[in-house]
Amino acid sequence: MDVRDDVVDILAGFALFADLSTPQLESLVETFGEETYVEGDRVLRQGLTGSSFYVILDGSASIRVDGVDRASLRAGDYFGEISCLLGVPPTADIVARGTLRCLVLPAQELESFLVGHPQVMYRLLQGEARKVRTTTRWLS
Amino acid sequence: MTDRPFPPARYSLLVVGSGPGALQLTYSLRRLGVEHAVISQDSEPGGMFRRWPIFQRMLSWTKPYANHERGSTAYERYDWNSLLGDDDASRAIMPRIMDGTSYFPSRPEMQRGLEAFATGTGLQIRYECRWESTRKDGDDFVLTTSDGEYRAPCVVFAVGIAEPWKPSVLDIEGVQQYGQLRPAEQYADKRVFIVGKQNSGFEIASGLLPWARQIVLASPSSAKLSVDTRTLVGVRARYVQPYEDWALAGGVVILDASIERVEPSGAGYAVHTKSPADGRQLMFDVDDVIAATGFVSPLQDLPQVGVATFGQSRIPTQTPFWESATVRGIYFAGTIMQGSQGMRKHGIPSNSGAVQGYRYNARVLARHLAEERFGHKPEQRRLRSEEVVPLLLSEASRGPELWHQRSYLARVIGVGSDGGITDEGIKPLAHFVDGGGEHDGVAITLEANGKDDPYPAVYVRAGGRLVEHLMGSHPLLDFEGPEYQSELSGVLSGVLGRAPATRSAQ
Numbered sequence: 001m002d003v004r005d006d007v008v009d010i011l012a013g014f015a016l017f018a019d020l021s022t023p024q025l026e027s028l029v030e031t032f033g034e035e036t037y038v039e040g041d042r043v044l045r046q047g048l049t050g051s052s053f054y055v056i057l058d059g060s061a062s063i064r065v066d067g068v069d070r071a072s073l074r075a076g077d078y079f080g081e082i083s084c085l086l087g088v089p090p091t092a093d094i095v096a097r098g099t100l101r102c103l104v105l106p107a108q109e110l111e112s113f114l115v116g117h118p119q120v121m122y123r124l125l126q127g128e129a130r131k132v133r134t135t136t137r138w139l140s
Numbered sequence: 141m142t143d144r145p146f147p148p149a150r151y152s153l154l155v156v157g158s159g160p161g162a163l164q165l166t167y168s169l170r171r172l173g174v175e176h177a178v179i180s181q182d183s184e185p186g187g188m189f190r191r192w193p194i195f196q197r198m199l200s201w202t203k204p205y206a207n208h209e210r211g212s213t214a215y216e217r218y219d220w221n222s223l224l225g226d227d228d229a230s231r232a233i234m235p236r237i238m239d240g241t242s243y244f245p246s247r248p249e250m251q252r253g254l255e256a257f258a259t260g261t262g263l264q265i266r267y268e269c270r271w272e273s274t275r276k277d278g279d280d281f282v283l284t285t286s287d288g289e290y291r292a293p294c295v296v297f298a299v300g301i302a303e304p305w306k307p308s309v310l311d312i313e314g315v316q317q318y319g320q321l322r323p324a325e326q327y328a329d330k331r332v333f334i335v336g337k338q339n340s341g342f343e344i345a346s347g348l349l350p351w352a353r354q355i356v357l358a359s360p361s362s363a364k365l366s367v368d369t370r371t372l373v374g375v376r377a378r379y380v381q382p383y384e385d386w387a388l389a390g391g392v393v394i395l396d397a398s399i400e401r402v403e404p405s406g407a408g409y410a411v412h413t414k415s416p417a418d419g420r421q422l423m424f425d426v427d428d429v430i431a432a433t434g435f436v437s438p439l440q441d442l443p444q445v446g447v448a449t450f451g452q453s454r455i456p457t458q459t460p461f462w463e464s465a466t467v468r469g470i471y472f473a474g475t476i477m478q479g480s481q482g483m484r485k486h487g488i489p490s491n492s493g494a495v496q497g498y499r500y501n502a503r504v505l506a507r508h509l510a511e512e513r514f515g516h517k518p519e520q521r522r523l524r525s526e527e528v529v530p531l532l533l534s535e536a537s538r539g540p541e542l543w544h545q546r547s548y549l550a551r552v553i554g555v556g557s558d559g560g561i562t563d564e565g566i567k568p569l570a571h572f573v574d575g576g577g578e579h580d581g582v583a584i585t586l587e588a589n590g591k592d593d594p595y596p597a598v599y600v601r602a603g604g605r606l607v608e609h610l611m612g613s614h615p616l617l618d619f620e621g622p623e624y625q626s627e628l629s630g631v632l633s634g635v636l637g638r639a640p641a642t643r644s645a646q
Contacts, residue, residue, distance in 0.1 A: 005307070005308070021416070021419065022398070023360060023397070023398040023414045023415065023416035023419070024416040026360040026398045026416065027360035027361045027396070027398070027416035028361075029360075030359060030360050030361035031361045033487070033489075034450060034451045034452075035450065035481060035484075036448065036449075036450035036451075036457045037457075038448070038457060038465040038466065041574075042574050045573065045574075047606075047607070047608065048483075048485075048573070048608050049485070049608060049610065050483070050485030050486040050547070050587070050589065051485075052484070052486075052487045089608075099448065101450065104484075104487065105487070106486055106487020106488070106590070107486065107487065108486065108487070108589075108590055108591065109487070
């Protein structure tokens with residue numbers, strides 16, 4: 001058992017996991033790995049296969065496309081889900097801005113996790129819908 | 141005591157530890173001619189293998205007979221436990237020591253193998269010298285030890301991750317941890333509750349199967365098995381017997397549940413659990429509670445010096461060359477090297493937590509330190525362009541560094557601005573991919589995705605742009621056939637095209 005109480009407390013405050021009970025959050029913490037990056041580290045690499053799904057626990061990161069920063073991510077945000085769901089390489093680098101602490105789930109485990117936690121799947125779907133709406137606004 | 145090496149003084153490089161990670165590093169540094177001191181709190185070499193695994197048999201195998209000659213480089217793929225020497229006497233030591241009853245060495249055999257390596261190669265270590273505290277003084281680190289103060293601008297800590305850890309819910313008197321177990325026969329007819337479903341929990345359960353009346357293994361998430369993940373992630377086959385006992389309803393209970401609380405109850409304990417799936421609560425009356433909940437690294441006061449750590453195991457965050465990401469001059473060797481996470485493609489970690497992985501890291505680190513801190517000129521053999529494809533495919537088929545450290549270590553070829561091709565040897569893949577570099581180059585590694593056979597992965601940097609090329613696998617894992625040669629030649633045509641057709645090897 002690898003229950004890290006501080007991580008459970010952090011996750012309890014994230015919208016993505018708002019519907020989970022404490023034992024479910026403890027199980028999630030055991031299922032996901034934890035990784036820490038420092039300034040400038042690449043978490044996702046544009047164009048390279050084999051990436052994972054990440055949830056930012058602490059810190060911030062840049063979304064960088066072809067070397068240009070396009071947006072930023074912060075605690076509670078997640079990334080890598082499109083690459084995992086579609087089985088394609090990421091279309092952007094995700095680069096740590098200072099110390100960045102993430103939970104990580106390999107792509108091959110994302111489906112079973114989401115199917116096993118439909119509330120998280122619904123929240124994630126809401127997040128994707130917001131991204132589509134934002135993109136549509138940009139294009140219109 | 142007067143003939144003990146390395147008395148307290150200032151050294152240009154200090155290594156702390158005498159487990160396999162430290163032994164491999166000091167050996168490799170000596171072979172490169174890098175002066176350094178080594179201190180260890182232990183009285184003899186071997187590190188944690190002088191005590192553990194507690195049931196006295198290793199989890200890593202050594203196949204005495206394989207398709208490659210014992211002692212050859214290619215044989216190392218099958219021998220996970222021998223350290224890497226440069227002469228016949230110090231290579232493939234373990235199969236010579238093992239008694240043939242198992243291809244997993246016993247713990248005493250592993251200890252003897254490490255002692256034989258240290259003695260046979262004449263390694264110098266100051267034993268019984270305990271590191272107590274650390275501070276920074278100008279460019280130096282000052283380590284206070286039981287023998288006095290050591291100063292060095294560069295320190296490598298190879299102190300393991302073998303300090304048992306337990307969560308606060310298990311912090312009550314009598315709860316045992318890995319290393320605190322009684323002799324197995326003293327669990328005869330006892331009800332044993334083991335918290336944790338990783339290898340240490342299953343190792344304990346396996347050892348107690350002939351003795352305990354009932355064994356419960358519990359943690360919030362399901363157990364993973366290495367035969368399913370096709371990696372070292374998950375319970376190894378050697379410890380799967382309790383899992384089969386549970387699957388066949390033999391009496392073992394394997395439970396996905398969080399531990400809500402543990403209370404003393406009579407001569408034993410009452411353990412209250414709650415299912416993450418449906419919230420169902422259960423209570424177990426047991427005689428013993430064992431925490432198999434992980435280990436931490438005994439870093440002492442390094443976090444106060446500025447060393448950042450992550451995760452429950454408090455592993456230092458590291459660069460691709462195993463330097464602290466937050467304190468320059470502090471490096472790590474041995475199992476702590478798993479803190480340099482590399483690419484983690486498909487979520488699969490390196491094997492840096494095990495001897496068969498970190499023994500190669502140590503060699504790479506020794507060379508890195510020699511070049512970066514001691515001014516050694518990099519060894520870079522010049523290659524003719526027609527040598528490149530056979531070399532890379534040979535590495536993918538037989539290179540032990542690539543086999544044991546998939547998507548982590550790579551064989552790197554550099555292409556200079558003059559078109560000259562150099563063999564840069566084994567380097568961390570993350571360094572090649574993320575480190576950029578001014579010149580073009582190629583890195584080949586072996587990759588696994590958790591479901592298929594391993595396959596070669598080639599990374600080509602040309603004109604500042606990096607491209608990944610994944611090659612297909614082969615049923616016999618032989619990547620040297622004409623189809624691979626043709627494919628790789630095509631992949632490299634752009635980057636090697638500018639190279640002179642012939643160039644004498646040096």
